[in-house]
Amino acid sequence: MPNEGSYEVAQRRSDAIRADLPENPGNYTMLTGDRPTGRLHLGHYFGTLKGRVELQNMGVRTNVLIADYQVITDRDTTDHIQDNVYNMVMDYLACGIDPDKTMIYTHSAVPAANQLMLPFLSLVSEAELQRNPTVKAEMEASGHELTGLLLTYPVHQACDILFCKGNVVPVGRDQLPHIELTRLIARKFNNRYGKVFPEVDALLSDTPLLPGLDGRKMSKSYGNAISISMTPEETAKRIKKSQTDGERMITFDPENRPGVSGLLSTAAICTGRDPREIADEIGMGGSGALKKYTTEAVNNRFAEIRERRHAYENDLDYVKEVLHEGNRRANEIANATLAEVREAMGMVY
Template sequence: MYKTVNRPIRRAATFAVSTIVVLRRAREPSPRLLGGASSAGSLSGNCLNRRCWPRYTPAVADRIRILSGMRPTGRFHLGNYLGAAKNWVELQNQYECFYFVADYHALTTEPDGHKAEDKVFDLTADLIAVGIDPKRSVLYLQSKVPEVAELTLLLSMVTPLSWVQRVPTFKEKAKLHPDNVNLGLFSYPILQGADILIVKGGGVPVGKDQLAHLELVREVARRFNRTYAPVFPEPRALLTETPLVKGTDGKQRMSKTVGNIVGVTDDPDVIRKQVMSMVTDVKRPRKTDPGHPRLCNVCAFYKFFFDDWEHYWDLCRKAQIGCFDKKKLLAERMIETFRPFREARAELTPALVNQILEEGSENAREVARQTMLEVRDAVGLPSYLDR
């Protein structure tokens, strides 16, 4: 028998638009803080040592709630950091942030979840090491919030097939994984929508290449609200200047699949080897020839790591610095920049990382449960018993 809980549907509020266009979320209960007396490795308290990491503190009610996630498909690399995580760290100062490790999404291209266990730990530890603060953000594992899967199913019931077919990234992903073109890969955007809507995210930090996905989520939310009841806000894009970070080959976007990465928390010798393997200016066969910084992948990275990058570009044009020396300088600058990340990463034990992830997942699930009570009530399904 099911216990039916009749709850009034909370109407989505109308919100003011700022220069970054986002919707402020409806006022709703903040995530419940869990846990009692602390033990060694507890998340409670204000200790700066990561062995007693502070627990997440809910943001004030009128903050915009944002959400983003990353798949645990391999080593955390420079493209992940510059393209996403660096921005996530900065957003913690302004928004109520929900960040998740997307292990459901990883199954679309790697069906064996057992292979992802170590990768989940590595990605979580790397995110914490580079600055994702469990006290200011909810950091959780996607599969620890099973309500996401239920909402994905219900959203698929109101989403026309043609809407998903027009999303451009499916064909690109299918080319990368021709032996595993599955329905989950095709309906990937619906799962993305459930990730956002389950926590009633008002904003999503995206680059221009993800706008089509987010627009689909907005349309699905609008369709659900019209069909049943106004449960969901329509999430807006927090457009960020996401840089296109090319890999060490200088041709393709930095990718674990391609194998052209520079690791952020790798050992210094590994980073040196990765940087020294970078392809440089193919139009400069000799050190005495003038360089072409705009064509050089190594010079492109100088923009990220040197405030005076124009000076080095000028030296390159005048043949006053060679490609070998440029790579050597870049490698040492990267190693020094990432030193605090490596040190923080070394302090994170599996027990502590798992505890942070477990507690963040419970906080996220508390929000998801409340959302699904509203969703089930709107659709006309019996509300499940509290679990």
């Protein structure tokens, strides 16, 4: 029998929720978010943004957090953070996130949600925090020392999810330990002080991870990502500069031909085709033909999104208004939840 925290159990629960979502969208509150460390790219769009829009349009209560406090978990500066936040809102809106249906807000603007950290920290041991594989991976990737904020990052995520009584969180398999810790915190709090928080489940993504143009993980720091905000010309330039190999015949072979396969994967996800089919079609056309095909695939797929984004770039007042309204709503919810927490803990004087 697989244990409670196993991947198989999480997958089973996720499948059951996916089947129920179209029937009972009102039973679900979803929380997800991004760190504002730069422009969102195609990996973000196909990995999470597209799914958020689908859940929103299905009628799920959707909440999207811009995790500005999480920027300082592993870096020593908040340079460009305001610009990054506004650009993130533009990306969200352009991709179809509707502020009338989805609450878009920032960490730093919602003190009551962050205040949940104090009681929540008392419910987890240092060993439980140290064990979290994602925290270790993030620390190694950044080369930064382990700050107290990075160590307690999963607890902060639990605050994000639970302040709005979130019960589904779209994640990849690597994020499951965070969800398990959130479930543990909710369960311990409810057992100790009385039921305030729901059971939280992972909504596991069935979208394969889109590699970058060089076949590695798509990342701003590798320079292998195409941003949603790029112009068609910038897109063409980025694809043209991408590394392929000397072999003329185009084949899909992620292990041995990462650059060629990265381009094929990008073209495939943008056109809804199979990468092998595209490779067969290009055949002896070589990397020039492949790059041309990929450029057109990306630019056609994102033409409307970029057009909408351009309109928001020229209307910063509206972008700020969306954020102010989202922050206002988030504060209302957070204050109500914190009041419930203090009531349950007997801390009302």
